[in-house]
Amino acid sequence: MTEKVLKPFTIDFDLITGHSETKNSTKRPLSKMKGMYADDVAFESAVQNDDQLVYEFYELDLPETPGNLLFGTSIVYPGKVGDEYFMTKGHFHTILDTGEVYYCLSGYGAMLMENPEGDWDIQYFSPGKGVYVPPRYAHRSINLGNDPLVTFFTFRADAGHDYGTIETKGYRKLVVERDGKPEIIDNPKWKE
Numbered sequence: 001m002t003e004k005v006l007k008p009f010t011i012d013f014d015l016i017t018g019h020s021e022t023k024n025s026t027k028r029p030l031s032k033m034k035g036m037y038a039d040d041v042a043f044e045s046a047v048q049n050d051d052q053l054v055y056e057f058y059e060l061d062l063p064e065t066p067g068n069l070l071f072g073t074s075i076v077y078p079g080k081v082g083d084e085y086f087m088t089k090g091h092f093h094t095i096l097d098t099g100e101v102y103y104c105l106s107g108y109g110a111m112l113m114e115n116p117e118g119d120w121d122i123q124y125f126s127p128g129k130g131v132y133v134p135p136r137y138a139h140r141s142i143n144l145g146n147d148p149l150v151t152f153f154t155f156r157a158d159a160g161h162d163y164g165t166i167e168t169k170g171y172r173k174l175v176v177e178r179d180g181k182p183e184i185i186d187n188p189k190w191k192e
């Protein structure tokens with residue numbers, strides 16, 4: 001297959017909303033997140049009720065080669081399932097030893113990270129904050145505020161997305177609201 005010659009291009013992302021006029025986003029409604037939230041009863045009733053859009057993101061279909069970079073914006077909407085904040089599914093990279101960088105354009109939230117060795121960390125997003133996701137860390141964006149959490153991200157184009165590990169084992173930690181404030185708790189369902 002002849003390598004597609006890459007040409008420079010420009011794409012627009014709104015500085016506040018993160019939306020692009022020229023690309024379609026990938027959308028994740030609640031119904032696409034079965035098993036990701038701790039409270040199954042609250043999840044099922046939320047899906048039956050109005051199956052809210054939890055997040056959407058813009059990803060470019062560029063060649064997934066080691067020398068290339070993918071970039072785009074991610075928009076996580078405000079909301080909760082039970083007392084657990086709206087969040088992305090979270091993923092490891094298929095090439096585990098590849099990192100990612102996020103830059104928050106608007107909103108308030110967190111990036112919850114964990115590696116296979118059992119280390120975990122949380123970094124907080126607010127406008128102007130850049131967050132570094134080291135290689136080997138799974139990463140999940142969480143909206144802790146009342147407005148959309150908008151971030152710009154970039155990562156190695158061949159990194160790939162491994163959802164399977166998180167879907168089967170879950171995350172070690174959850175971020176839930178307790179007395180009106182975010183609290184990091186152990187995931188009661190986490191499987192070693």
Ligand SMILES: O=P(O)(O)OC[C@H]1O[C@H](O)[C@H](O)[C@@H](O)[C@@H]1O
Binds near residue numbers: 057100161
């Ligand atoms: O892949 P998810 O965990 O659903 O997160 C949605 C998207 O947001 C992030 O910003 C990543 O850079 C994307 O590669 C990812 O696909």
Ligand SMILES: [Fe+2]
Binds near residue numbers: 091093100155
């Ligand atoms: Fe990623």
